[in-house]
Amino acid sequence: VSVDPAPADAVLWARVRAGDEQAFEQIFDRYSGRIYTFCFRSVGSWDQAQDLVSVVFLHAWRRRAHAEIVHDSIGAWLLGVAEHCCRNHRRSLWRSSRLVGRVHEQLAEVQHDFADEVALKVDTEAQMARVLAEVSRLRRHEQEIIRLCLFGELSVEDAASTLGIAVGTAKSRLSRARGRLKTALEAVEPPDRASPAADQSGRPSPSAPSPSTLTRAFRPKPLEEP
Amino acid sequence: MSVSFDSLPAPRALPPATGAAIKRALRQEMRPRRRPSWRLVAGGVVVAGLATGAAGYLAFRSAPLEKIQCYSEESTNFDRDTFRGTTVAFDSNRPDPVTQCSRAWQDGLLSPAVLDGGAPDPTRFGTFPVPELHACVLPNGVAAVFPADAGVCARLGLSGYRADAQ
Numbered sequence: 323v324s325v326d327p328a329p330a331d332a333v334l335w336a337r338v339r340a341g342d343e344q345a346f347e348q349i350f351d352r353y354s355g356r357i358y359t360f361c362f363r364s365v366g367s368w369d370q371a372q373d374l375v376s377v378v379f380l381h382a383w384r385r386r387a388h389a390e391i392v393h394d395s396i397g398a399w400l401l402g403v404a405e406h407c408c409r410n411h412r413r414s415l416w417r418s419s420r421l422v423g424r425v426h427e428q429l430a431e432v433q434h435d436f437a438d439e440v441a442l443k444v445d446t447e448a449q450m451a452r453v454l455a456e457v458s459r460l461r462r463h464e465q466e467i468i469r470l471c472l473f474g475e476l477s478v479e480d481a482a483s484t485l486g487i488a489v490g491t492a493k494s495r496l497s498r499a500r501g502r503l504k505t506a507l508e509a510v511e512p513p514d515r516a517s518p519a520a521d522q523s524g525r526p527s528p529s530a531p532s533p534s535t536l537t538r539a540f541r542p543k544p545l546e547e548p
Numbered sequence: 549m550s551v552s553f554d555s556l557p558a559p560r561a562l563p564p565a566t567g568a569a570i571k572r573a574l575r576q577e578m579r580p581r582r583r584p585s586w587r588l589v590a591g592g593v594v595v596a597g598l599a600t601g602a603a604g605y606l607a608f609r610s611a612p613l614e615k616i617q618c619y620s621e622e623s624t625n626f627d628r629d630t631f632r633g634t635t636v637a638f639d640s641n642r643p644d645p646v647t648q649c650s651r652a653w654q655d656g657l658l659s660p661a662v663l664d665g666g667a668p669d670p671t672r673f674g675t676f677p678v679p680e681l682h683a684c685v686l687p688n689g690v691a692a693v694f695p696a697d698a699g700v701c702a703r704l705g706l707s708g709y710r711a712d713a714q
Binding site: 343346347350351354355356358359362363366368372375376379380383409420421424425428429446449450451453454455458462465472473 | 556557559560561562565566567569570571572573574575576577578579661664665666669671
């Protein structure tokens with residue numbers, strides 16, 4: 323019995339460009355988890371990350387003609403859209419948007435926060451808040467490399483390409499940033515209880531989505547109505 | 549739960565119910581609006597505007613605003629892409645631009661560190677001071693809120709924002 327392989331991103335996105343909503347939903351199913359995690363790590367709240375996922379994909383739909391497929395993946399471009407939405411607009415733009423309101427209305431009827439789920443959210447949000455607080459104290463170029471390599475799980479090489487810097491420079495920045503961040507976080511709490519989600523190189527854990535390239539070509543414009 | 553550089557919270561999948569709700573909401577946003585009826589409405593507005601002159605101008609000024617430019621300083625740079633500040637969506641439920649920009653100030657989104665590319669600190673949302681704010685209307689009809697006294701609109705050659713315009 324032969325099973326049709328899942329269509330490649332390039333194939334799906336060609337249909338998306340033509341306005342195919344079902345193809346876009348397949349892309350959503352494929353990448354929403356990665357975008358959700360990235361947004362959470364950027365803003366420190368699962369609820370806000372959920373709202374941002376909807377905003378990211380709406381923006382991606384509106385900018386679909388400008389998307390770039392890199393190494394047969396649309397993931398890097400979507401991550402760029404997510405970075406843009408999380409970094410430059412934060413909650414003030416999307417909190418009151420019509421789209422987010424619609425999502426909340428629909429979720430109000432079906433969503434239940436079970437105790438375990440609530441506890442997990444509280445724990446991880448507290449954990450992330452401390453990381454974000456320390457990251458915000460780093461220099462700007464160190465924050466950039468941390469966001470790309472740690473939050474977005476890009477390789478150092480891809481991060482260097484994204485930032486338009488040499489790989490060696492990216493490695494040294496990451497090393498310095500990692501050292502400063504580690505020192506700061508260990509001052510808050512010893513690392514002996516840590517449960518690593520990423521290794522020392524800043525690469526993702528086996529359970530994390532595979533990294534891809536965020537190209538320098540991605541230069542998102544501000545969110546705007548079509 | 550311990551926090552260290554090497555222990556970020558693990559990746560999570562979007563809950564299925566959430567994903568389904570987002571997809572339903574996206575479908576509604578993705579579909580083109582019914583342009584023929586909009587054309588009729590717009591045509592009526594244009595005809596009425598031409599016929600009534602100044603009244604037409606006021607009608608334009610009263611058109612719903614979709615964005616608000618929250619400035620971090622008094623400025624004559626009205627370009628939405630390069631002005632120093634942040635843009636927020638116009639909330640028709642809370643039509644006062646000053647109130648909406650106040651939230652951006654409270655969250656630190658207009659602090660120099662964030663405007664220079666730094667990440668806002670989620671633990672400090674709602675804690676930043678809010679200066680005196682006043683709303684004007686930019687030449688393109690978009691509301692703009694400046695951290696300045698009530699004379700700012702006149703100084704910048706702008707008209708003041710009228711709440712009853714919404």
